[in-house]
Amino acid sequence: MENLELEQVEKKVEEELSAVEDMNALQQTKANYLGKKGIIAQMMSNLKDLSIEARKELGMKSNLLKQSLERKFEEHRKFLEDKMIQKKLENERIDVTLPGVRFKCGTIHPLQKTIMDLEDLYIGMGYTVAEGPEIETDENCFEKLNLPKGHPARDMQDTFYIGPEWLLRSQTSPIQVRTMLAKEGKPIKIICPGKVYRRDADDATHSHQFMQCEGLVLGKDITMADLKGALLEMAKMMFGEDRKIRLRPSFFPFTEPSVEVDVSCAKCGGSGCAMCKNTGWIEILGAGMVNNNVLRMCGYDPNEIQGYAFGIGVERVTMLKYHIDDIRNFYINDVRFLNQFKEVK
Ligand code: DAH
Numbered sequence: 001m002e003n004l005e006l007e008q009v010e011k012k013v014e015e016e017l018s019a020v021e022d023m024n025a026l027q028q029t030k031a032n033y034l035g036k037k038g039i040i041a042q043m044m045s046n047l048k049d050l051s052i053e054a055r056k057e058l059g060m061k062s063n064l065l066k067q068s069l070e071r072k073f074e075e076h077r078k079f080l081e082d083k084m085i086q087k088k089l090e091n092e093r094i095d096v097t098l099p100g101v102r103f104k105c106g107t108i109h110p111l112q113k114t115i116m117d118l119e120d121l122y123i124g125m126g127y128t129v130a131e132g133p134e135i136e137t138d139e140n141c142f143e144k145l146n147l148p149k150g151h152p153a154r155d156m157q158d159t160f161y162i163g164p165e166w167l168l169r170s171q172t173s174p175i176q177v178r179t180m181l182a183k184e185g186k187p188i189k190i191i192c193p194g195k196v197y198r199r200d201a202d203d204a205t206h207s208h209q210f211m212q213c214e215g216l217v218l219g220k221d222i223t224m225a226d227l228k229g230a231l232l233e234m235a236k237m238m239f240g241e242d243r244k245i246r247l248r249p250s251f252f253p254f255t256e257p258s259v260e261v262d263v264s265c266a267k268c269g270g271s272g273c274a275m276c277k278n279t280g281w282i283e284i285l286g287a288g289m290v291n292n293n294v295l296r297m298c299g300y301d302p303n304e305i306q307g308y309a310f311g312i313g314v315e316r317v318t319m320l321k322y323h324i325d326d327i328r329n330f331y332i333n334d335v336r337f338l339n340q341f342k343e344v345k
Contacts, residue, residue, distance in 0.1 A: 006065050009039065013069055017076045026080060030073045040066050107342045111211055111330055114238075114318045115193045118213050121237050122191045125230065127215065130190040132175035134197070138165050140174035145254040146293045153253050158199050168197035172212040173254060176309060179216065180298035187219040187305065193314070204326045211314035218290065218300065218307035224257075227287055227308035235263045235284070238317055244270070246281060255288025255309055266320070282320060285312045 013033060020026050033039050043062050047055050108116070119129055138149075147154055157170035175192035193213040200206040215230065228247065235243045243266065247259040262283050265276035272278040287310035292302040315327050322344075324330075329337050 006061055009033075010065060010068060013072060017072060020076060021080075023077070023080060026073065026077060033069055034066065034073070040069070107338060107344075109330075109338065110318050110322060110324075110341050110344070111314055113341065113344060114314050114321070115211070115213060117237065118191065118193065118234070118312065118314075121234060122215065122230075125233070127189045127191050127217075130175050130179050130192045131194060132169075132172070132178050132192065134169055134195055135162060135166060136169040136174045138167060140177045141167060141169050141171070144177045144294065144297045145173050146291050146297075147253045151253065153251075160197050160199060169194075170198050171196055171311065172214045173309070173311065176214060176216045177294075177298055180218070180295075180300060185300055185305065188307070189217045189219070191215045202328060204328070207315070207327050207331065209331075210327070213312045213314055215310045215312075216290070216307065217309075218295075218305050220305060222307040224289060224308065227289070227310065230308075231261055231285070231287065231310060234312070238321055239263055239266045242269075247287075250286060250288075252286055252288055254291050254294050255286075256291045258286065258288035261285050261287055261310070263320075284317055284320070285310055287311065 013029075016029055017026075020029055031038060035041070040062065044059075047059055047062070050058065123129070142148070142151070142154060159170040160168040162168070172192045172194045175190075175194065179188055179190055179192075191213055192215075194211065195209060196212050197209050200208050202208060217226065217230070224247075228245070232243075232245050235245045244264040246262050246264075248262065250258045250260040252258040260283055262281035264270040265273060265280055265282055267273050267275045268280065270280040272280050276282050287308060290307055290309050292306075295302045295306065315330060318324065318330070319327065322341075
């Protein structure tokens, strides 16, 4: 092997490297020259046939060549690596002047909004939120609320039975029953929002599934004046600060006395218009003082503790608040309807 040959090897490597564009090719080329069976290894093994002098000289030169090649391969590796990083940076460059992508964003459903507003208001007044199952026992939904089997008031809530003792709840009042039984005679201050079901034919004002938000407050010396205060605050929050309410006698089996509650018409302010059918008042809910029978059946002594309950129809107040004329709008999920509530705070 001559000096010339060694120089040629170095040149050849340089030439080949100039065409190497990626790491795999680099590995391959490096193996061809510096690998165990590569060209340099072969050169070294040929040395054994030479004289000692020539072996010494060529051995030294081959070693130098080997080191020089190693440097060249390393330099080229660095060069390729830099190029790759450069390319990556180029590709991933962010153009901050591009307009952003707008995400389509939904909105809180108006019924959910009403429930959140009611929860905010009543939690602020010291109530807690109680929930219960939508499949209830006849016992909790009717019996313990003073509606024994055969009671005519059951007809108004004729509902979906799953068996003789199980049904989809027709009112949220069974949550009151559950809470009373769990509290074993202690004071209570809750609201109970939730879905209810009745065997109603759907039309503009009826739905077989709708929502209620009930309230129950039991304690010493709770009176109807407290009830009136709790409902007046609600009417003001939902329909405006200058709203008034009035209580009219009514009947519910679970309250005695019972009342229907009207709010002064927000549209005409009470002077009479089409919305309030010229009466100046709009009915919004039922309420009353909890019936002694209910208290006793649920483990309370009416001589010690009494209180009030109310039941807000969530659809009803939402329809009045936002002037919605068909209850079915809440459930058919038409985005054109729902989009209108994006601005509602
Ligand atoms: N549960 C009644 C209904 O569905 C509404 C109601 C009225 C609830 C008076 C009450 C109440 O808690 O005191 O028609």
